[in-house]
Amino acid sequence: PYARIIIDEAMRRGIQVELIDAPGGMFRLSHGGRSVRCRESLSDLTTAVSMSICDDKAASRRIVAAAGVNVPVQITAGDAAREQEFLEKHGRVVVKPARGEQGRGIAVGIDGLDELRAAIDRARRVDETVLIEQMIEGEDLRLLVIDYRLVAAAIRRRPEVVGDGRLSVRRLIERQSRRRAAATGGESTIPIDAETSRTLGLVGLGLDDVIEEGRVVTVRGTANLHTGGTIHDVTDEVHPGLVAAAIRVARAIEMPVVGVDFMVRSPHEPDYAFIEANERPGLANHEPQPTAQRFVDLLFPQTIPASARRAAESARAG
Numbered sequence: 001p002y003a004r005i006i007i008d009e010a011m012r013r014g015i016q017v018e019l020i021d022a023p024g025g026m027f028r029l030s031h032g033g034r035s036v037r038c039r040e041s042l043s044d045l046t047t048a049v050s051m052s053i054c055d056d057k058a059a060s061r062r063i064v065a066a067a068g069v070n071v072p073v074q075i076t077a078g079d080a081a082r083e084q085e086f087l088e089k090h091g092r093v094v095v096k097p098a099r100g101e102q103g104r105g106i107a108v109g110i111d112g113l114d115e116l117r118a119a120i121d122r123a124r125r126v127d128e129t130v131l132i133e134q135m136i137e138g139e140d141l142r143l144l145v146i147d148y149r150l151v152a153a154a155i156r157r158r159p160e161v162v163g164d165g166r167l168s169v170r171r172l173i174e175r176q177s178r179r180r181a182a183a184t185g186g187e188s189t190i191p192i193d194a195e196t197s198r199t200l201g202l203v204g205l206g207l208d209d210v211i212e213e214g215r216v217v218t219v220r221g222t223a224n225l226h227t228g229g230t231i232h233d234v235t236d237e238v239h240p241g242l243v244a245a246a247i248r249v250a251r252a253i254e255m256p257v258v259g260v261d262f263m264v265r266s267p268h269e270p271d272y273a274f275i276e277a278n279e280r281p282g283l284a285n286h287e288p289q290p291t292a293q294r295f296v297d298l299l300f301p302q303t304i305p306a307s308a309r310r311a312a313e314s315a316r317a318g
Contacts, residue, residue, distance in 0.1 A: 010300075083132060087116055148247055152235050169207050
């Protein structure tokens with residue numbers, strides 16, 4: 001679905017589409033002597049350096065912090081005494097691999113030393129370098145920035161199941177996971193793994209427990225869509241201070257298309273903490289916002305409809 005939404009918009013404008021690797025979401029768009037390769041929303045316009053900054057969470061944090069963006073306190077795992085001191089100081093922490101995507105290896109809300117050690121070991125299966133970060137309470141906000149303008153904003157919520165008094169938590173997760181997969185073309189499922197078990201354990205539950213009818217239980221600590229999270233549009237109500245901060249992130253990393261993730265108290269308030277930047281954000285997740293249109297505008301500005309071009313010029317002049 002992440003490639004299809006772009007391809008459909010390109011074909012609507014008469015842009016030639018050549019599939020390079022369909023399973024990998026890779027294609028080439030050509031029009032008027034210009035040719036651009038894409039992998040979903042990642043295109044030739046994003047440089048290798050910018051992509052490498054996004055890929056390295058520690059590097060992206062340093063670079064956006066230098067640009068005046070608010071970031072949580074963070075250390076690199078590897079010194080047991082320092083890890084313990086950090087945990088004692090902050091109470092609850094997030095553990096995540098320095099590189100990786102789709103929420104793999106991330107543990108949220110770690111508050112015990114044994115838990116911390118186990119979370120570090122799991123994160124190292126994704127990347128050898130592991131980060132421990134101050135946990136910021138709040139909601140997970142994704143801001144999609146294209147051509148250094150906000151195109152969409154959405155709150156991402158952690159996956160939940162609702163008890164029916166009959167089925168085990170495991171069965172409820174499997175049922176919810178099938179629904180999420182059907183709704184996203186197989187892109188979103190809820191893993192049943194150590195992190196899911198740990199999250200359930202925080203509220204005294206196991207995978208084989210049956211919960212009472214109507215009880216809502218969060219089953220993952222992260223709101224990543226690939227691990228079952230859901231998304232709720234707030235584009236028209238997001239605070240301008242958050243928009244300005246997201247654009248500052250995009251300019252600091254020099255990313256023409258980027259998904260900026262903040263933890264916020266509310267999308268209506270200016271307070272935030274930068275979590276990470278995603279170099280290949282899913283445009284289809286933000287419908288009905290015009291994400292594919294703005295992406296193709298960036299790649300092929302000559303194909304922008306005349307009425308839309310005049311409206312954009314008028315808005316800039318105003």
